[in-house]
Amino acid sequence: MSAVQTLGLSVAIPGADVLRLRHLLVDFNGTLAQDGQLIAGVAERLVALSRVLEVDVLTGDTYGTVAQALSGLPVRHTVVRTGADKTACARSLLDAGVAAIGNGRNDVDMLRAATLGVAVIGPECSHALTLTAAQLVAPGILAALDLFLQPQRLIAGLRP
Secondary structure (H helix, E strand, O other): OEEEEOOEEEEEOOOOOEEEEOEEEEEOEOOOEEOOEEOOOHHHHHHHHOOOOEEEEEEOOOOOOHHHHHOOOOOEEEEOOOHHHHHHHHHHOHHHOEEEEEOOHHHHHHHHHOOEEEEEOOOOOOOHHHHHHOOEEEOOHHHHHHHHHOOHHHHHHHOO
């Protein structure tokens, strides 16, 4: 059974501990965006997710477009220099529960550090280590974001 709460998501995984999340960290380029532009359907999902989780976008901002692409959306964004910066952010949020979504080499340790790591296979590909660092692998960003909007999908993928 799962329940969406005002400040977070709580999902009872049969045979495992309850998954409690308050934060979602998401990579931008290759994950939310292709060639620096948001992938169709992402903006609407970020709006819906912001009602459940605190959403932060972490990016090296390769194309210099993150501020414009996320303008008007209820998410925060931070330009980071390295994957270590992403990992430090994930570790700082562990007590509250943090999920992380990414596709690149600089997302590997962030996915490992998070309460729940989700790798995305997107149009800009994924690094092989990212796939093995995550607990779940999604075929695209829309499926990854929908995991948190349809928590029964988390149960299906995480149950032992």
